[in-house]
Amino acid sequence: xxxxxxxxxxxxxxxxxxxxxxxxxxxxxxxxxxxxxxxxxxxxxxxxxxxxxxxxxxxxxxxxxxxxxxxxxxxxxxxxxxxxxxxxxxxxxxxxxxxxxxxxxxxxxxxxxxxxxxxxxxxxxxxxxxxxxxxxxxxxxxxxxxxxxxxxxxxxxxxxxxxxxxxxxxxxxxxxxxxxxxxxxxxxxxxxxxxxxxxxxxxxxxxxxxxxxxxxxxxxxxxxxxxxxxxxxxxxxxxxxxxxxxxxxxxxxxxxxxxxxxxxxxxxxxxxxxxxxxxxxxxxxxxxxxxxxxxxxxxxxxxxxxxxxxxxxxxxxxxxxxxxxxxxxxxxxxxxxxxxxxxxxxxxxxxxxxxxxxxxxxxxxxxxxxxxxxxxxxxxxxxxxxxxxxxxxxxxxxxxxxxxxxxxxxxxxxxxxxxxxxxxxxxxxxxxxxxxx
Numbered sequence: 001x002x003x004x005x006x007x008x009x010x011x012x013x014x015x016x017x018x019x020x021x022x023x024x025x026x027x028x029x030x031x032x033x034x035x036x037x038x039x040x041x042x043x044x045x046x047x048x049x050x051x052x053x054x055x056x057x058x059x060x061x062x063x064x065x066x067x068x069x070x071x072x073x074x075x076x077x078x079x080x081x082x083x084x085x086x087x088x089x090x091x092x093x094x095x096x097x098x099x100x101x102x103x104x105x106x107x108x109x110x111x112x113x114x115x116x117x118x119x120x121x122x123x124x125x126x127x128x129x130x131x132x133x134x135x136x137x138x139x140x141x142x143x144x145x146x147x148x149x150x151x152x153x154x155x156x157x158x159x160x161x162x163x164x165x166x167x168x169x170x171x172x173x174x175x176x177x178x179x180x181x182x183x184x185x186x187x188x189x190x191x192x193x194x195x196x197x198x199x200x201x202x203x204x205x206x207x208x209x210x211x212x213x214x215x216x217x218x219x220x221x222x223x224x225x226x227x228x229x230x231x232x233x234x235x236x237x238x239x240x241x242x243x244x245x246x247x248x249x250x251x252x253x254x255x256x257x258x259x260x261x262x263x264x265x266x267x268x269x270x271x272x273x274x275x276x277x278x279x280x281x282x283x284x285x286x287x288x289x290x291x292x293x294x295x296x297x298x299x300x301x302x303x304x305x306x307x308x309x310x311x312x313x314x315x316x317x318x319x320x321x322x323x324x325x326x327x328x329x330x331x332x333x334x335x336x337x338x339x340x341x342x343x344x345x346x347x348x349x350x351x352x353x354x355x356x357x358x359x360x361x362x363x364x365x366x367x368x369x370x371x372x373x374x375x376x377x378x379x380x381x382x383x384x385x386x387x388x389x390x391x392x393x394x395x396x397x398x399x400x401x402x403x404x405x406x407x408x409x410x411x412x413x414x415x416x417x418x419x420x421x422x423x424x425x426x427x428x429x430x431x432x433x434x435x436x437x
Contacts, residue, residue: 027302132262160233161326
């Protein structure tokens with residue numbers, strides 16, 4: 001099924017327990033930390049806010065609430081830099097150091113007795129989004145169309161990006177809560193089956209979760225140990241691995257009767273439903289050659305990137321590139337004061353640079369075709385995009401590219417193939433926007 005085996009040495013952080021990073025004196029909270037439209041701001045300059053208070057409400061069908069991670073005063077509401085490279089509206093808050101909490105509570109009734117819509121509403125109000133990818137609002141994902149019933153919940157705990165161990169630590173440290181989150185998801189969508197996928201190279205985690213599924217409380221959850229291969233955790237590939245079902249071109253796992261959630265997302269669902277806790281903090285793996293003390297840090301959203309890197313003893317004199325996200329799909333950052341957000345799984349500081357796009361000739365070796373997990377022909381797609389043959393690129397399935405970067409990783413000519421995949425999809429989206437206008 002394609003895929004590659006990049007270095008996956010997780011020893012530097014896999015065995016390091018999560019450390020709580022102190023809250024910075026100021027945070028900048030973007031109103032866009034999710035897929036879809038930015039949240040509508042609910043506060044104004046000078047307002048006092050509390051920890052967990054909603055400061056941005058969903059602005060449309062695909063949007064998510066945003067909450068304050070600190071108590072203090074709103075300093076400004078203005079465009080801020082986002083980890084994606086864009087500028088979005090953000091709320092800057094001065095931390096008063098008191099950690100005064102907003103009034104938070106879970107469901108009025110136990111989750112086992114609550115109606116699915118009641119649980120979904122709680123998840124929506126807590127701003128829960130997918131924490132392993134692009135941040136799709138969870139309340140939308142948990143409300144599939146009536147003509148696409150879900151029979152299988154696939155829980156993605158494969159930790160497929162090299163060096164990223166935040167989910168591993170969460171599952172080891174919060175095992176019961178995480179497992180309960182799986183049951184909550186299963187109840188909401190009415191699935192008959194829940195399957196938890198974990199990688200075969202994490203022995204401690206395998207032992208812990210094998211013990212968990214033997215517990216009577218979690219007997220309805222199946223545990224599957226998957227081969228450690230990148231990008232095993234991409235949801236369409238994971239569905240094929242766990243159920244043998246093929247997601248149609250242009251479709252989603254819902255078309256196969258499956259729903260996929262990341263491990264951190266499942267824990268956030270539990271926290272929202274049982275404690276009423278909004279999503280304003282997460283575990284982030286910090287590492288790389290320039291980091292003296294790699295760690296798994298529990299950080300609040302809006303924490304400046306530099307603040308976390310300073311805490312880990314980063315040698316900026318050697319730093320050539322800083323990436324938020326995994327080494328394969330993460331995004332290089334131009335500003336060290338950019339805030340960490342709900343989808344920030346990791347931060348890596350690298351001491352070497354690789355040229356972005358090298359104009360070397362394709363030698364038609366076929367390696368990119370062999371490793372493509374979506375069964376595409378990246379070398380042809382890159383040529384179509386380069387020559388602006390947009391129709392041909394679409395016919396050859398560019399929209400099914402998951403931008404995993406496997407093709408670029410193995411290319412002997414060092415052509416940045418994934419760059420062309422992204423460019424082609426960007427052009428297609430731009431043309432679609434023009435047509436809709």
